[in-house]
Amino acid sequence: MSVKKILMLVGDFVEDYEAMVPYQCLVMVGHDVTKVCPDKAAGDTVRTAVHDFEGDQTYSEKPGHNFHLNGTFDDIDENEFDALVIPGGRSPEYLRLNPRVIEIVRHFAENQKPIAAVCHGQQILVAANVVSGRTCTAYPAVMPDLEMAGATWEDHNETFTNACVDGNLCTAPAWPAHPTWMSNFLKILGSTIEP
Template identity: 70%
Template sequence: MAVKKILMLVGDYVEDYEAMVPLQILQMVGHNVRTVCPDKKPGDWVRTAIHDFEGDQTYSEKPGHRFAITADFDAVDPAKYDALVIPGGRAPEYLRLDPRVIELVRHFAAGGKPIASICHGQQILAAAGILEGKRCTAYPAVRPEVERAGGTWCEVNETVSNAYTDGNLVTAPAWPAHPEWMRKFLDVLGTRIET
């Protein structure tokens, strides 16, 4: 298996499971994952939030963990990375306002490099203008942004455990979709796991 160098874009109040679990899965299969956040350096960390589905009209939010930053956002060269992961949570709503974040996302899209985005991460994809003509999903509250950005909305199942692939783009609605989302992303990366 060819080891891929993967960039993960996070910020304060990124969804805990949507950052930590994909990081661990990708590392487990041997990929090299670097985490970055605007205004943060290696050794810094971001706060996470745990979102749960407990029967309310929307998800609940609880304090999460500290999530380590391993690369310098200002110095990162996207040309040196094979793929991009964008977790959800509250971080995407403000990360999408950073011109450098948009530049990074557009680099991966223009190069046809694999992009995995989940939940509210698709707010960044919409802001970057890369959803035109793409089939994707997201947390249901993000549907208007996906559609206004020219994306074709793919339904979310009742357990929010489904994922979609369109070319180099792999999207899912929330952390219950990790098994399908990461399986599809590993397929796009060309990673094969022997069973």
């Protein structure tokens, strides 16, 4: 397996599992993951939130952990990275307002580099205008945004445990889909796990 350089875009109140678990999974199989946040530097942290599904009309939110950054956003050269990961939570809502975030995402899309986005992370894909003609999924509340941006919504019959692959794009509705989402993303990356 060749080691891939992967960029992860996070911000304060990123969903805890959607940042921590993919980071640990990708590092576990040997990839080099750089975690960055606008206006923050290597050594800084972002606060996370745990979103849970407890039978309410939407997810509940609880305090998560501090997620340490190992890269400085202002130093990022997207040309040096092979793939992109966009976790969900509340951070995509405001990260999509950052012109540099949009520029970075467009680079990965235009160059057909692998992109993994989960939950509300797809809000950034919509803002970058890179989902038209693509099939994807997300947290159900993001469905109207995706459809209005020209994407085809893949319905998982109200289950959060599936993922959608469309070429270089791998999307999932929420953290319960991690096993499927990450295994599909690893396939796109050309990664294998030896028994």
